[in-house]
Amino acid sequence: MSPTPSSKPTYRFRTVFISDVHLGFRGCSAAYLLDFLRSVETETLYLVGDIIDVWSLRKSFFWPQAHNDVIRTILGKAKHGTRVVYIPGNHDNMFRDYDGMVFGNVEIRREAIHETADGRRLLVLHGDEFDSVIKASPLLEALGNRAYAFVLKLNRYVNLLRRAFGFPYWSIAAYLKHKVKNAVKYIANFERALAQEAQRRGLDGAVCGHIHRAEITQLDGVLYCNDGDWVESCTTLTEDFEGRLSLLRWTENKEVITHSGALAPCSLEQAA
Numbered sequence: 398m399s400p401t402p403s404s405k406p407t408y409r410f411r412t413v414f415i416s417d418v419h420l421g422f423r424g425c426s427a428a429y430l431l432d433f434l435r436s437v438e439t440e441t442l443y444l445v446g447d448i449i450d451v452w453s454l455r456k457s458f459f460w461p462q463a464h465n466d467v468i469r470t471i472l473g474k475a476k477h478g479t480r481v482v483y484i485p486g487n488h489d490n491m492f493r494d495y496d497g498m499v500f501g502n503v504e505i506r507r508e509a510i511h512e513t514a515d516g517r518r519l520l521v522l523h524g525d526e527f528d529s530v531i532k533a534s535p536l537l538e539a540l541g542n543r544a545y546a547f548v549l550k551l552n553r554y555v556n557l558l559r560r561a562f563g564f565p566y567w568s569i570a571a572y573l574k575h576k577v578k579n580a581v582k583y584i585a586n587f588e589r590a591l592a593q594e595a596q597r598r599g600l601d602g603a604v605c606g607h608i609h610r611a612e613i614t615q616l617d618g619v620l621y622c623n624d625g626d627w628v629e630s631c632t633t634l635t636e637d638f639e640g641r642l643s644l645l646r647w648t649e650n651k652e653v654i655t656h657s658g659a660l661a662p663c664s665l666e667q668a669a
């Protein structure tokens with residue numbers, strides 16, 4: 398089958414994990430996420446929390462067409478054979494009341510155990526459950542406050558300008574997070590708490606979201622994966638059919654995040 402100009406490339410995965418989409422919040426990068434969802438086929442799609450930002454919707458109602466399209470695209474996948482598991486986060490915590498139920502082919506779960514193609518068992522959960530055990534969490538406070546909303550707003554304008562001048566997407570918030578010492582410490586504590594929980598349960602690792610920082614790393618012999626977010630970094634965690642896990646950054650450029658944190662051009666096998 399030869400690709401026509403209208404047909405998009407399709408990437409096939411065994412599993413895709415996305416979280417922290419924040420639909421209903423102005424900072425949500427729905428257009429990039431839509432492009433991603435329309436470009437991939439996956440057997441299982443985990444929605445790892447903060448998919449709909451109910452907190453933000455309550456403050457000011459914002460629901461553009463693109464946000465609706467994200468929901469429709471996900472429900473379309475659920476209808477056409479993708480197993481969709483929705484694990485609510487803290488911004489959409491009211492859905493936690495429906496633990497164990499199925500709506501429109503979407504399974505709602507408080508948490509899940511995912512088994513990779515190579516037999517590793519991973520705890521999948523949003524991660525806000527660990528905020529209380531981590532002392533000093535300035536980043537967490539920042540996630541809810543006005544300064545953060547301002548940074549994201551600035552982020553949008555800067556990137557509109559960058560795009561107008563032909564520069565690729567660049568995240569101010571992600572950059573700042575890397576530079577602020579307390580934020581770095583909070584991230585380290587969060588990652589360790591998640592890894593320890595997986596270890597405590599005798600699992601091989603954990604997959605989470607919440608702190609908006611994509612990562613795959615080994616901590617105390619346990620795998621820690623964070624699928625990132627779609628307000629700052631536009632990242633997703635993927636599993637291929639051999640059980641290999643990767644982080645992708647999906648903007649104008651499609652990149653694989655390497656273990657050193659550097660970005661490499663996406664070299665995924667393309668199945669037309």
Ligand SMILES: [Mn+2]
Pocket residue numbers: 446447486487488523525606607608
């Ligand atoms: Mn969260």
